Amino acid sequence: xxxxxxxxxxxxxxxxxxxxxxxxxIAQAGGRAIVSxxxxxYEAVVxxxxxxxxxxxxxxxxxxxxxxxxxxxxxxxxxxxxxLNIKAYVPRMTAAHYDAIHGGAPExxxxxEERIKAFSTVMKLEPFQRGMRELAPTIWxxxxxxxxxxxxxxxxxxSADGNFGALKISPVFRWTDRDMNAYCExxxxxxxxxxxxxxxxxxxxxxxxxxxxxxxxxxxxxK
Numbered sequence: 001x002x003x004x005x006x007x008x009x010x011x012x013x014x015x016x017x018x019x020x021x022x023x024x025x026i027a028q029a030g031g032r033a034i035v036s037x038x039x040x041x042y043e044a045v046v047x048x049x050x051x052x053x054x055x056x057x058x059x060x061x062x063x064x065x066x067x068x069x070x071x072x073x074x075x076x077x078x079x080x081x082x083x084l085n086i087k088a089y090v091p092r093m094t095a096a097h098y099d100a101i102h103g104g105a106p107e108x109x110x111x112x113e114e115r116i117k118a119f120s121t122v123m124k125l126e127p128f129q130r131g132m133r134e135l136a137p138t139i140w141x142x143x144x145x146x147x148x149x150x151x152x153x154x155x156x157x158x159s160a161d162g163n164f165g166a167l168k169i170s171p172v173f174r175w176t177d178r179d180m181n182a183y184c185e186x187x188x189x190x191x192x193x194x195x196x197x198x199x200x201x202x203x204x205x206x207x208x209x210x211x212x213x214x215x216x217x218x219x220x221x222x223k
Contacts, residue, residue, distance in 0.1 A: 001160070001167060009158045018046075018171035021157060022053045022141065025169040029139035034087075034166075036060045038126075038197065039067070039075040042180040044082075044189040046143040048205035049171055051082050057141075059084045060131045064123040065095030066105050066198050074192035079114055081190070087135060089127040098123060120199035132164040140166040145172055145180075 001009065018075050026033045035050040035057055050057050053073075060062045061075070080084055091098075098104070098119075105123075106115035140161060161168040172180065184191055 001158075003160075006156075006160060007165075008157050010156045013157050014174075015170045018175070019052060021169065021171035022049045023142065025139050025141055025171070026053050026057075028167070029137070031108055032039065032135075032137050032171045033139040033141060034058045034060050034135050034137040036140065038062070038195075039043070039071050039078065039192065040143075040179075040195045040197070041191055041193055044078050045180050046141065046172055047078060047082055048187055048189055050141050051084065054069060055083065056085045058135055058137075060128070060135060061086055061088050062124055062131065063088055063090050064127075064197075064199065065091065066123070068194050068196060068197075069121050070192055070194035073084050086130060089131040091123045092125050093122060095123075099219075107131050108198070110172055116199065124199040129164065132166065137166045140164065140168050142168055142170050144168075144170040144173060147176060190191075 008131060009024075013024060016024070033050075033054065035046060037047055037059055038061070047059065067075075069128070078084065078184075093101075102115075106112040106119055108116070146155070155168075155170065155173070157170055157173045159168045159170070175183075183189070
């Protein structure tokens with residue numbers, strides 16, 4: 001889609017419900033829609049929305065090996081509840097191997113910015129890029145919301161993705177935590193709060209999937 005077409009789509013979808021946005025997105029996909037997840041808090045919402053429209057939609061999950069036990073248990077619970085068609089991708093290097101060579105995942109401090117980016121490139125961005133190449137989606141449904149951090153506040157429901165070449169759709173983009181909680185309660189969806197992503201370090205930072213530096217990092221890693 002051109003920039004003008006994306007702007008028009010956002011204007012048309014602004015007052016639509018998240019479920020209507022997902023219906024629109026999948027109708028554009030030509031059978032090549034995916035939804036991504038990391039099983040963080042509220043991820044069950046976008047997974048539920050996507051599977052209401054396309055029950056067998058591929059669910060791209062990068063398991064970098066550093067999730068907490070509660071997150072893995074939550075992933076299994078949501079997978080069973082929604083009958084998810086999980087497409088799991090893992091890094092070419094195991095967590096144990098990374099720990100041995102690099103001393104473990106970097107501490108989430110400003111001084112470790114370059115180490116965090118290096119970790120994200122190897123353990124998250126590369127397997128995600130591999131998944132996107134193999135699944136080859138035209139539509140990528142995400143759980144991005146504008147309240148999450150300043151970078152995401154500058155996006156919209158529909159946005160062009162420069163890193164992975166798909167049209168990115170964020171059906172709950174304008175929802176607050178209260179909206180997400182209400183949806184979970186309405187549909188009896190589980191949530192999980194013991195989540196931590198060492199590739200992000202904190203909520204205000206991007207791991208690279210939705211930031212320009214991520215595309216450049218993955219391109220450099222393939223050379």
